[in-house]
Amino acid sequence: MSLTDTKIFPEAMPATFDPGRALALARNTLQIEADAIIALKNRISDDAGDPFAQAVSLLLTCSGRVIVSGIGKSGHIARKFAATLASTGTPALFIHPAEAAHGDLGMVTEDDAFIAISNSGETAELMAVVPIIKRMGASLIAMTGNDASALAQLTTVHLNVGVEQEACPLNLAPTASTTVTLAMGDALAVALLDARGFREDDFARSHPGGALGRRLLTHVRDVMRNGEAIPAVTANVSLATALLEISHKGIAMTAVVDDQFYAIGVFTDGDLRRLIEQIQDFTKLTIADVMNANPRTIGADQLAVDAVHMMEQYRINQLLVTDTDGKLVGALHIHDLTRAKVI
Numbered sequence: 001m002s003l004t005d006t007k008i009f010p011e012a013m014p015a016t017f018d019p020g021r022a023l024a025l026a027r028n029t030l031q032i033e034a035d036a037i038i039a040l041k042n043r044i045s046d047d048a049g050d051p052f053a054q055a056v057s058l059l060l061t062c063s064g065r066v067i068v069s070g071i072g073k074s075g076h077i078a079r080k081f082a083a084t085l086a087s088t089g090t091p092a093l094f095i096h097p098a099e100a101a102h103g104d105l106g107m108v109t110e111d112d113a114f115i116a117i118s119n120s121g122e123t124a125e126l127m128a129v130v131p132i133i134k135r136m137g138a139s140l141i142a143m144t145g146n147d148a149s150a151l152a153q154l155t156t157v158h159l160n161v162g163v164e165q166e167a168c169p170l171n172l173a174p175t176a177s178t179t180v181t182l183a184m185g186d187a188l189a190v191a192l193l194d195a196r197g198f199r200e201d202d203f204a205r206s207h208p209g210g211a212l213g214r215r216l217l218t219h220v221r222d223v224m225r226n227g228e229a230i231p232a233v234t235a236n237v238s239l240a241t242a243l244l245e246i247s248h249k250g251i252a253m254t255a256v257v258d259d260q261f262y263a264i265g266v267f268t269d270g271d272l273r274r275l276i277e278q279i280q281d282f283t284k285l286t287i288a289d290v291m292n293a294n295p296r297t298i299g300a301d302q303l304a305v306d307a308v309h310m311m312e313q314y315r316i317n318q319l320l321v322t323d324t325d326g327k328l329v330g331a332l333h334i335h336d337l338t339r340a341k342v343i
Helices: 019-043 051-060 073-087 124-136 150-154 176-195 200-206 211-217 239-249 269-276 304-314 334-339
Strands: 066-069 092-094 113-117 139-144 157-160 232-234 253-257 263-268 297-299 318-322 328-333
Touching: 019 176, 051 139, 051 157, 051 176, 066 073, 073 092, 073 113, 073 176, 113 124, 124 139, 124 150, 139 150, 139 176, 232 239, 239 253, 239 263, 253 328, 263 269, 263 318, 297 304, 304 318, 304 334, 328 334
Parallel strands: 066 092, 066 113, 113 139, 139 157, 232 253, 297 318
Antiparallel strands: 253 263, 318 328
């Protein structure tokens, strides 16, 4: 028999899908994992000496980075934990323990804090590097499901993330155990960001490509029309001339300025539609006759999201941008904010 004839895998078992059983298993899985998280919550005491408080204190005083490590499913949780820490004000990175044993251990310094994640607490790849890290002088935190494990005994702080049972019907696949470990990591990250005074603008700086980053980092000057793109006329021009300016600049309005370019009024397409209902002969009108005096304005250094709030509050689609003295420096249309993905 040739190698190609050899069956590497057994034949697929016939499908016996039972919707009722699947729904029952789903509810049971969620219940087991919810109970495991509640048990984890109850394990954290109000004592200042609680291991959780010790871990937060250790990480807050770390002058280097937080290194998170794990293998298998614990490795996936470790990666997510490191990413959450890094995005919430605690410099962190993930190191694979097998790679650490083959050179990546050089990334770790005595100023760092090392978090080892292993449900059994006996993972060979971690046990090969943790003693070396301890000799370096780096702080050590373990997250395991066994207080008596070798890993728990080696570390400065041990966080027990043990569960009574996995959600897997065979009680084999990491399910509830990975859920509570993920939750413990989130709890640490939240406690740390609060202790550091981490706020929305800090989060935005580490997420400039996200929606929140754009909302908190984009200023009016970044999206406004400026220079020749600003629709503007002086108060003495005819209404017809002002309408040509509106048409040419393409944002459905024009600013009205004085000789020093101070904003003294605005005229929009909406104003024109309302005017048509009242007046038939426009030939003798100047823009000063029909403009809205004291227009809504915003400063160039204000956040673009503030412009969104003003437009929503006053139910308008355009804003004039002025400096602190009231001189016109730009114009803003709601479409500019949409294109910049501020809305």
